[in-house]
Amino acid sequence: MSSGDQKKNPTPEELAGMSQEELAKLGTSLDDVEVIYRRNRWPIEGTKAEQRAARQITFWFTLAGLSGLAFLAIFLFWPWEYRTIGEEGYALYNLTTPLYGLTFGLSILSIGIGVVLIAKKMIPEEISVQQRHDGPSDKLDQMTSVALLRDAYDTSTLGRRSMIKWSAAFGIGAFAVAAPVGLLGGMVKNPWAQRDDSPLWRSLWTPDYPGETIYLRRDTGRITDVALVRPEDIDAGGMESVFPWKASWEGDHSMMLKSLRHEYSAVMLFHLRAEDAARAVRREGQETFNYGNFFAFSKICTHLACPTSLYEQQTHRILCPCHQSQFDVMQYAKPVFGPATRALPQLPITVNEEGYLVANGDFIEPLGPAFWERPGYRNLES
16 A cells, blocks of 8 residues: 555555554554654564563563562561550561552552663654644544554564563562552451550540549650659740650559650640630530640641641640641630641640649540541540
């Protein structure tokens, strides 16, 4: 068929009788594509350079597969439960997230490098110019486009390279299996297996028995220091981060450390000025949670559990540095800006007969971000 005939629309009978090469040429003609330059990467089959290129591509796809399987194994079997410094298993736990990122990232990277190497070392080198056309493709365009893709595959010589094909299937297949594991993995373990003692309901502020005294403790930087807090220790207008302390932890280095480092331990203790405390809005059902001018709120942001570390004394705003949520201390730490949608849980506090600030019960709602089963409040005594 001449080039002049190729530019015409052939009949169905003529299309059926065309070879793949003829369909590819017809496709370029119909798409107003002019092939200025084209050269096969390996015109001579079986050279050492060609074999070396094939081994490079195979290596990266194989590495992608091994990395994907490693991610899967680490996700399933590596110790993942939280450990603090000094606890047994802390070193292994501390490697969990880096290993997730390393293996999953290496799998993605290796697949990308393998695909780039195929494009650079196997697909024919070509320079083409095409006029742009708008609108959907018709049946003829679809047929010729498939032929062009098939022609690119055949001339890349990938069809006869079983080593590359199998390694690519291994790499991409392993990644495809590993990718959804992160999503599905969180649905495997039942977080409610322990009912009221389940981790999402409890924190170190939860009493181990009814009537247990839980003191407010400051962090001096030394694990063995038990610096309990009195009302006179904090100036009016001030704020300090405090942590739980139970007498049963005395001499237990692991629990003394955990009380300061556990992800949900930190609480912000505010001493409002008298005039500010008088106009502070209490949350319904929590009107008695403060002790005089002292208010205590969880330091864990209700958006994504970052520590709300910043406090603007003049505006009474608590700021989360991660995603810029802001909470108003004058309105029961209600969110007033940013992605957070729930107030910071308030810890009920009082002063005991020794003059120390203590928790007057547990939080009545779970700490941290939302989860499906989370209600607005939870009465722990019911």
